[in-house]
Amino acid sequence: MIADGLGRAVAFRIAPGQAHELPHAIPLLDSLPDVPMWVVADRGYTSHGFREHIWSIGARPAIPPRRHEAPVACPEWIYNNRNVVEMV
Template identity: 55%
Template sequence: MLDALPHPPTYVVCDRGYASHKFREDLWNRGSRPVILPRKNDPEVACPHWAYRHRHLVENLWARLKEWRTVATRYEKTAASFLLIAAAADYFKA
């Protein structure tokens, strides 16, 4: 998925499931900074905690969008219409 991006992102935020030295090294080689906490049995690595703390905002956004997936896919089959319906519904819900 990272290969499809036009430019490497500044930060790549992942959960502990992606905490491998090979993946971190690949991100550094691409020009991105990995924001991945180490697994509990791994040694500490440099990770900007301010960026990792905000990861839950993105997780919550995807959770809210998934709530509206069945409504959007029932009426429209395109990704753009799904995002429009889900964003509007989430705005009115809040």
């Protein structure tokens, strides 16, 4: 699901059973009418390719790295507010 900054759903896709949602993330981003300023996601969406896609559309990724990965730029102040979306 993609939600706006107020937690309102903008777009969604349903993934089958135990399938990972990351393959659905890029088509969802591409379906948005405007380019978001930030794309905030949890560690499950950690992927160099996904981050590159976010940069290529003109947005900024706020996705923390997994524990075994090198640090990436992920502003704590923006990532900490992701609960607005997760609580919907």
